[in-house]
Amino acid sequence: MSESILLDVRNLSVEFAMSRSRMGLGPRRSLSAVSDVSLCVAAGETIGLVGESGSGKSTFGRAILRLGELTKGQVFLDGQDMAQARGEDLARLRRETAMIFQDPFGSLNPRLTVRQAIGEVLHVHGKADADGARARITELLELVGLDAALMDRRPGDLSGGQCQRIGIARALAIEPRLIVADECVAALDVSIQGQIINLLMELGQRMHLGMIFIAHDLAMVRRLCDRIAVMYLGRIVEEGPTEEVFGDPRHPYTRSLIEAVPEIDPARGLPAAPLQGEPPSPVDLPKGCSFHPRCPLARSECSAILPPLVGARAHRAACILAPGGQLNKAGDNLPKTIPVTPTERTVKC
Ligand SMILES: Nc1ncnc2c1ncn2[C@@H]1O[C@H](COP(=O)(O)OP(=O)(O)OP(=O)(O)O)[C@@H](O)[C@H]1O
Ligand SMILES: [Mg+2]
Structure with a gap:
């Protein structure tokens, strides 16, 4: 390069x-x-x-x-x-x-x-x-x-x-x-x-x-x-050299996107947690990380913290669980498994 x-x-x-609502009421x-x-x-x-x-x-x-x-x-x-x-x-x-x-x-x-x-x-x-x-x-x-x-x-x-x-x-x-x-x-x-x-x-x-x-x-x-x-939803959540991102995705959203395309890596098999639903409306963005309502790894902190892009300069991700993120100062890989049950997640987020 x-x-x-x-x-x-x-x-x-x-x-x-x-444009304002049909009634012309409410804030723009x-x-x-x-x-x-x-x-x-x-x-x-x-x-x-x-x-x-x-x-x-x-x-x-x-x-x-x-x-x-x-x-x-x-x-x-x-x-x-x-x-x-x-x-x-x-x-x-x-x-x-x-x-x-x-x-x-x-x-x-x-x-x-x-x-x-x-x-x-x-x-x-x-x-x-x-x-x-x-x-x-x-x-x-x-x-x-x-x-x-x-x-x-x-x-x-x-x-x-x-x-x-x-x-x-x-x-x-x-x-x-x-x-x-x-x-x-x-x-x-x-x-x-x-x-x-x-x-x-x-x-x-x-x-x-x-x-x-x-x-x-x-x-x-x-x-x-x-x-x-x-x-x-309007933000870069991960950025890095192509092979690094595909080989070691550090944002759960990137991981879901890659896992949804089996031919990229047939050895990987079917996704553990396929991406569910649609992104929320960009008019009414969720608090904290915009991805948290769909994230299989979401913690309670994710609805409060808007994570900056962190990591080595060449490969960065905006997730508190990514290496260098607020909850991962040790620089570990993203957890492979879902840390909490779906019910707990619903309550916490
Ligand atoms: N001129 C516009 N006025 C109002 N909203 C707009 C306008 N252009 C885009 N948007 C909205 O901005 C957001 C981003 O749209 P954009 O077309 O940039 O997405 P995209 O990533 O290119 O999507 P796609 O993959 O479908 O092409 C969407 O919510 C879209 O509805
Ligand atoms: Mg487009």
């Missing part, structure tokens, strides 16, 4: 104002989509951002690229805070970052040909003049494994995989240094997913890109990413 920090996000929060409430998230990405590094639906992954990805709202925090790109950037600074952020979206068809204008779709990006960012555009478009199509003969086709004439490659070509056209790929293969067939992942891995290395790869598919994240950050 390169040592040069490309992106340094500090204490980022995103809150959405909620807000939904906490991202809470106090800090994350670094080095040049050439790929970080996997995982977590259940609604955990705030897309909101975080959009906020750091300033494609969505941001309530608090700092977003340093090469040491310059972009959180409130305007004018030329914001233009630099636009030139140096790109997002790849989930829906390969929806992210392209159906009226534009491939040539126009990529040419538009080159033009807006001043990356090629009219004479140079055709050669550059051909080059970009080759880079993403597409034949230049597709240049005059429109999205409706192309497959999902081809459209996604064009989405990637458009992202690469601006020569970004940081890419946020949000579920960018989820809508594709499994065989095509593999090809696109291979492409992203190769391009990431070749172009020394920083990449945040948002996905639900943990096996894919394990294959692609150097580090992994696990989000639960």
Whole structure:
């Protein structure tokens, strides 16, 4: 991993104002989509951002690229805070970052040909003049494994995989240094997913890109990413080098997510305590650790203490039972078994 920090996000929060109740009564409430998230990405590094639906992954990805709202925090790109950037600074952020979206068809204008779709990006960012555009478009199509003969086709004439490659070509056209790929293969067939992942891995290395790869598919994240950050209800609950997190998950939520995918480690067998129910509403977060109402290891303290991320700098978890946590100064592994019966847990938490 390169040592040069490309992106340094500090204490980022995103809150959405909620409309009042139908009667128009009561205080205005807000939904906490991202809470106090800090994350670094080095040049050439790929970080996997995982977590259940609604955990705030897309909101975080959009906020750091300033494609969505941001309530608090700092977003340093090469040491310059972009959180409130305007004018030329914001233009630099636009030139140096790109997002790849989930829906390969929806992210392209159906009226534009491939040539126009990529040419538009080159033009807006001043990356090629009219004479140079055709050669550059051909080059970009080759880079993403597409034949230049597709240049005059429109999205409706192309497959999902081809459209996604064009989405990637458009992202690469601006020569970004940081890419946020949000579920960018989820809508594709499994065989095509593999090809696109291979492409992203190769391009990431070749172009020394920083990449945040948002996905639900943990096996894919394990294959692609150097580090992994696990989000639960707007917070990062665990972060570390991919193999360390998969080999020794230190937050009960991470452990549940990994155990729910048997093919990641067939030797592990079925989960001892599968994750139950849905996350609570982000409008009304539980006190203490947000995960405690679903946590198989929850203690009474968990409903009172909001645990910070602790551990060795490279691998940290936000759990009082994790190594270095408030109830585990000795640095032991997470308990393997449930320490209290479900009835006791219900009463205590
Ligand atoms: N514009 C918005 N206004 C109000 N609430 C929003 C808005 N965008 C997202 N949210 C809420 O913020 C929370 C986080 O949503 P987000 O889309 O970031 O989650 P996610 O982790 O990307 O989920 P998924 O895996 O389903 O894509 C959710 O509760 C969502 O309903
Ligand atoms: Mg999302």
